[in-house]
Amino acid sequence: MMQKRACVYTVGCRLNQAESGIIEDKLRDAGYVIVPFGNEADVGIINTCTVTREADAKCRQAVRSFIRKNPMAYTAVVGCYSQLAFKTLAEIRGVDLIIGTQEKLNVVNYITDKKNPIPVVVRDTIQRDDFTIDASGYTQIQERTNLKIQDGCDFMCAFCAIPFARGRARSRQFRNTLEEARQLVDRGVREIILTGVNIGMYRSENYTLCDVVDALAAIPGLTRIRVSSIEPTTIPEGLLDRMVAYDHPLVPFLHIPAQSGSNRILELMKRRYSREDFLEFIQLAVNKVPDLCIGTDLMVGFPGETDEDFWATYTLLKESPIAYAHVFKYSERRNTAASRMVDKVSNAVQDKRSALLRELSSEKRSAFHEKFVGRIRTVLFESEVGDGLWCGHTDNYITVLAKWKDGKANTFVPVRIQKLSGDHVIGSIENRNVQ
Numbered sequence: 001m002m003q004k005r006a007c008v009y010t011v012g013c014r015l016n017q018a019e020s021g022i023i024e025d026k027l028r029d030a031g032y033v034i035v036p037f038g039n040e041a042d043v044g045i046i047n048t049c050t051v052t053r054e055a056d057a058k059c060r061q062a063v064r065s066f067i068r069k070n071p072m073a074y075t076a077v078v079g080c081y082s083q084l085a086f087k088t089l090a091e092i093r094g095v096d097l098i099i100g101t102q103e104k105l106n107v108v109n110y111i112t113d114k115k116n117p118i119p120v121v122v123r124d125t126i127q128r129d130d131f132t133i134d135a136s137g138y139t140q141i142q143e144r145t146n147l148k149i150q151d152g153c154d155f156m157c158a159f160c161a162i163p164f165a166r167g168r169a170r171s172r173q174f175r176n177t178l179e180e181a182r183q184l185v186d187r188g189v190r191e192i193i194l195t196g197v198n199i200g201m202y203r204s205e206n207y208t209l210c211d212v213v214d215a216l217a218a219i220p221g222l223t224r225i226r227v228s229s230i231e232p233t234t235i236p237e238g239l240l241d242r243m244v245a246y247d248h249p250l251v252p253f254l255h256i257p258a259q260s261g262s263n264r265i266l267e268l269m270k271r272r273y274s275r276e277d278f279l280e281f282i283q284l285a286v287n288k289v290p291d292l293c294i295g296t297d298l299m300v301g302f303p304g305e306t307d308e309d310f311w312a313t314y315t316l317l318k319e320s321p322i323a324y325a326h327v328f329k330y331s332e333r334r335n336t337a338a339s340r341m342v343d344k345v346s347n348a349v350q351d352k353r354s355a356l357l358r359e360l361s362s363e364k365r366s367a368f369h370e371k372f373v374g375r376i377r378t379v380l381f382e383s384e385v386g387d388g389l390w391c392g393h394t395d396n397y398i399t400v401l402a403k404w405k406d407g408k409a410n411t412f413v414p415v416r417i418q419k420l421s422g423d424h425v426i427g428s429i430e431n432r433n434v435q
């Protein structure tokens, strides 16, 4: 009998990517073969995001395109957009199953052999307790793998729908987290990226984020631990100490969303810090941690943002040691506090402001990369991207391309950084100490 084919399409953040990996593994355990999205399949799962209007549109488009190509296939839509916009999704002809946040990782248990005449909707109350994930079936491993340790958020920033889509903050049980980390390392993972919605708030029993990082550090064979996006005000100073410690695998990298450089806007956004607090922390961090890369998220066009507010954001990026910024345009989300604010910023102004910030971000990235030209840095190589050309990352998240005859994925190699090239650098392999 032919093995059934399934594909998973992910819209959105690193946490969604981590969860899609878990869903794929559960599909394999259930006997499916995973095929790329776009191929013919018997089952299609679209793991959705609702962070902006564009994300919503991308989800609907992915659902429609899967159904068009596979009209007889079983179509399931899961995740944040399903949680909030289940009615809109139910109107798309051909959708069989809509699952919100609580049950999304169990989607495989809901799939049936027959298509449903009307979509089944599963939108359970999102639990608040610590959670576990049965990830024993992990089969598809990459050298850098996301590990989900936390979900949901209690912060209720004025622009954000995530607390509605993913529920309140909750943490993955400490032992269950370590169990999966050990399995990943046993299967060859060299770098683990800790992911969640608000990972600085990790609390399971009495364990904190620093405890997770230390417990992972004790796993033999795990060479790098990376913390993904983390909210200002939630970063324990102990994290910086670990980045500096010679024998600790926590890498010198932080992605801290500032969102705005204007105190007036930060207050309207209900963020929990001022421009000065943010700048003080990142200055402390770069003084303490050599070669630290700090990235940020910046939003333009929040309701009421004046030119003056925007320039405050611009100077925050320009004058601080931030290495790069991801720039987003404000997107109105239903039921959020910001959606009730009246003083909207036009699309044209938003476009202009985001273009200015993007340009500045690429200048800042180049200036950061420039500091490493001529120096040797260890690179974890991931894949061959062209004829003998390999791509990988340094610990402080510089993307490196290097010619490497007989290259091998999942290998740490010392590389001399030679020159800048767009948003990455070109390096040459130093033929020593290949690990």
Ligand code: SF4
Residues within 6 Å of the ligand: 153, 154, 155, 156, 157, 160, 161, 162, 163, 197, 198, 231
């Ligand atoms: S911290 Fe704010 S922006 Fe981030 S998920 Fe929570 S509510 Fe949203």
